[in-house]
Amino acid sequence: MALAMPKWERQTRIFLCVFGLFLSVYALHVELSRERNPNYRAMCDLGESVSCSKVFTSRWGRGFGLVQFFVAKDSPLNQPNSVLGIIFYTLQMGLGLSLSKKAALFLVFSSWVSVAGSLYLASILFFVLEDFCMVCVSTYMINFGLLFTNLQRKRAIEGMKEKAG
Ligand SMILES: C/C(=C\C[C@@]12O[C@]1(C)C(=O)c1ccccc1C2=O)CCC[C@H](C)CCC[C@H](C)CCCC(C)C
Numbered sequence: 001m002a003l004a005m006p007k008w009e010r011q012t013r014i015f016l017c018v019f020g021l022f023l024s025v026y027a028l029h030v031e032l033s034r035e036r037n038p039n040y041r042a043m044c045d046l047g048e049s050v051s052c053s054k055v056f057t058s059r060w061g062r063g064f065g066l067v068q069f070f071v072a073k074d075s076p077l078n079q080p081n082s083v084l085g086i087i088f089y090t091l092q093m094g095l096g097l098s099l100s101k102k103a104a105l106f107l108v109f110s111s112w113v114s115v116a117g118s119l120y121l122a123s124i125l126f127f128v129l130e131d132f133c134m135v136c137v138s139t140y141m142i143n144f145g146l147l148f149t150n151l152q153r154k155r156a157i158e159g160m161k162e163k164a165g
Pocket residue numbers: 023024027055056057058060061062081082084085088109110113114117118121122124125135136137139143
């Protein structure tokens with residue numbers, strides 16, 4: 001039986017992961033530049049309440065603002081969210097190329113975690129920081145898109161199994 005993934009799925013996944021990786025690397029770059037130089041102005045800093053560097057260097061910018069309850073603020077475990085993003089999109093890309101059922105389940109599971117993380121970060125962004133960060137909002141849309149792609153994949157694999165008996 002030919003186990004091929006539909007072309008649209010491959011292309012959508014590659015597009016979302018590359019875009020997500022690009023935004024995460026950019027967020028990391030802005031955060032590190034801003035920490036080194038408080039006068040640094042990023043391309044995504046458009047105004048007082050449309051500022052991405054303000055968001056990235058806030059206490060929620062590292063370890064989701066939660067890791068610091070368990071380890072020291074400057075612990076190597078308290079990484080910027082963007083580092084988690086880089087790991088996440090790399091995994092989504094790498095495991096996405098495999099057609100194993102286990103990989104598909106892991107992709108769906110981690111995708112749900114990222115959507116929950118996105119909803120959490122979005123509520124911090126709008127209600128606590130009262131800021132509009134375009135880089136952040138774009139990553140939320142990417143995470144929703146990846147969840148949709150991963151759910152389609154899981155459905156397709158389950159369908160194949162039923163047909164094969
Ligand atoms: C750049 C990026 C998110 C942007 C941002 O996080 C940034 C940078 C931030 O500083 C921030 C501050 C305050 C409010 C909002 C924000 C954000 O919006 C990428 C995350 C992607 C995503 C939310 C990754 C989730 C990964 C899961 C934890 C993976 C779980 C996988 C395991 C099950 C193995």
